[in-house]
Amino acid sequence: MSDNGIVIVGAGQSGYQLAVSLRSAGYSSRVRLVGDETSMPYQRPPLSKAFLAGTCDMAQITFQDADFYRKQNIEFVAGKTIASIDRASHTALTDDGVALRYEQLVLAVGARTRTLPFNIGKASGLHYLRTLGDAQRLRQALEHARNIVVVGAGFLGLEFAAVAAAHGKHVSVIENAEEPMSHAVSSIVSRAFREHHESNGVRFLLGDGVSDIRIHDERITGVQTARGAELHADMVVACIGVVPNVELAAKAGLRVANGIVVDSALRTEDPAISALGDCASFPTRYAPGTCRLESIQNATDQARHLAQRLATGNESRFDAVPWFWSDQGGMKLQIAGLNRDLDKTVVRGDIESRHFSVFGFRDNRLVAVESVGAPGDHMIARRLLSRGVDVTPAMAGDPGVSLRDL
Template sequence: GRDIIVVGAGQAGFQAAASLREAGFDGSLTIIGDEPVAPYQRPPLSKAYLAGKATAGTLALRPASFYADHRITLRLGEQAALIDRPVQQLELTSGERLCYDHLILATGARNRSLPVPGADLAGVLQLRTLADAEDVQRYLAGVESVVVVGAGFIGLEFAAVAAARGIAVTVVEFADRVMSRAVSRPTSAFFRAAHEAAGIRFAFGVGVGRITGADGHVTAVETTDGRAFAADLVLVGIGVVPNVELAAEAGLAVADGILVDQALLTSDPSISAIGDCATFPNSFAGNAPTRIESVQNAVDQARCVAARLTGRAASYAALPWFWSDQGGWKLQIAGLANPHDLTVTRGDPAQGAFSVFCYRQDRLVGVESVNRPADHMIARRLIAERLPLVPDQAADLALDLRALIR
């Protein structure tokens, strides 16, 4: 039998192991995870969990029995320290060494920290792990005002949950609009207005100068334009850094993420990399090296590697898609909309349900849907199968989009 080791017990690592067994892999299968808990879903941490509608138990991707039933050895609270490639061994921080025939790196990413004075004060928090979410949950109970640093998905999801609890929320964002890296201007504009209507205040075009406190606890955030915003909790959501150190120190090629080819193999044919930590040639971006942080990407890349390791050669070409729940709005994104040179809006943002179709050189590259889930499902097919839809048609509500995918 062959031995496969997966480093990282997150979405991608879990899926790789599960899909390997599903595909009939019969060798030994071990997942090394440095968090103390079995693989769980991260998306609800900034949504249902914080809103009190999910618990640590409901977040688990599978019950504990699943791993025993599928002969998957879960080693939690253990960290991979180095890869000894010449002898194909993985060394843990405990010093123990494990042999592999194939190694799957699914080390994910960690939050970027805010490099300003005061960032170490109590009450300055992040959101990546269940442990982080438990901290945030605990702090939220007694809080009157929060400052969110970064108007990305996680910052806005958190802001919406906090505002719904009656907490005064200010979001500080360096760019001039929300989710600027990920969504088109019309979608940004809609969410800004929606959050403002819910009482959230924005400060755009400014950075954080420093965070001030009293008795070791945060009291305010000072922005680079000299303003101060009171805060008894600060949530920092300014992006992530991929966990590439293990790979880099083993001499594997790294560029932002761990570099892999179309088959998700690193520069060592015995090592694959998947999920948030991997930079791959993206067929929806002209094969440009891309790193994607999403559940879809983690799951589909895991399945692709499992297929290859069980003898069905596969190259990764899945369509990227993503979702974010903010207040009462469900944003769903199909494709990679950026860059685009034309947007067409279908439906009426004033009614709270619309889709933005993004075109690059006359080709549909991405669709952002807000409370229009049917558009999203159709858009996935239109983009993945490169089916034609001209801008006039996209805007025409009298045209049934379903007819195009039959």
């Protein structure tokens, strides 16, 4: 009998972690990890920070070398894209016609960069930041750029803005919303980070957008905003979110809705196909309905959980506390929980010194904690949320109450 084992489509954080965790969980059958990039699997978070800043190199962000995969008996297939899935025959077909039979298929296909709606032809100067190739091109271009426009004031855009400002560049950030990181953090945290970046020379154009990109001699020379501002620019970096890669799943007849829909065990409607990471839409007790999370934590936790099910048959529901972080020019943000639809926030600590936490409540129940320069609060928050400890707004705001002892 042939050993078709598990085929993992996608060699990012979740795909890599799943392959490794399967072996740790005692799975002994065949494991194939298929990646569409030619490089060995690598960490993405440093791309917008240390790698761009030049303080780490490729070797330092690569998870493992080829020898590791050989010793773990993990077949890493680089530079291949899965073009279609035949669910009836349990076969995944690569873009060059190679058929990969599987017992279980895992879609760890991630997400792709959302692009600006401008056709700049062959002009240079427009960059995105998602892959190693993106980061390598951006790092090289950063050396010669002087005036940089960042489109999007989310985590990624602000992390890049911090690196560019630290390199002495003139940085302007354009954001449609009225506050930086408005979809991810409270106004209190948003304001603190805006002031931090402004103190480092970053200029914000909030409630604005890009109406045109100016080009001369096949090089970007400027940006016109929707409100009529003219900005000099020899580099535009667009960080306007991502789109989950659902096309392969949809083509195979699987349900998609803001991601590939899975149950609490990360299984699609096909019992032989699972999905995880940035591409998966899953149920969680930390938010109403289903959600799709773009974070290293979620990718790693889901991979470890799924490995247990595939290796041992453990059908427990995925229930890890969501948490996130962002390092922006010496200022660190950590978030535990999901701060959606909050109806009350309470500050604990000192905002002025940038060592504080914002406790977020929905229906008088603690659902999220944003910590700035307060790693102890963050660790406590993760424990409180995981255990479902009843923390009231009054308790959170009372410095005399030790949350550590709850």
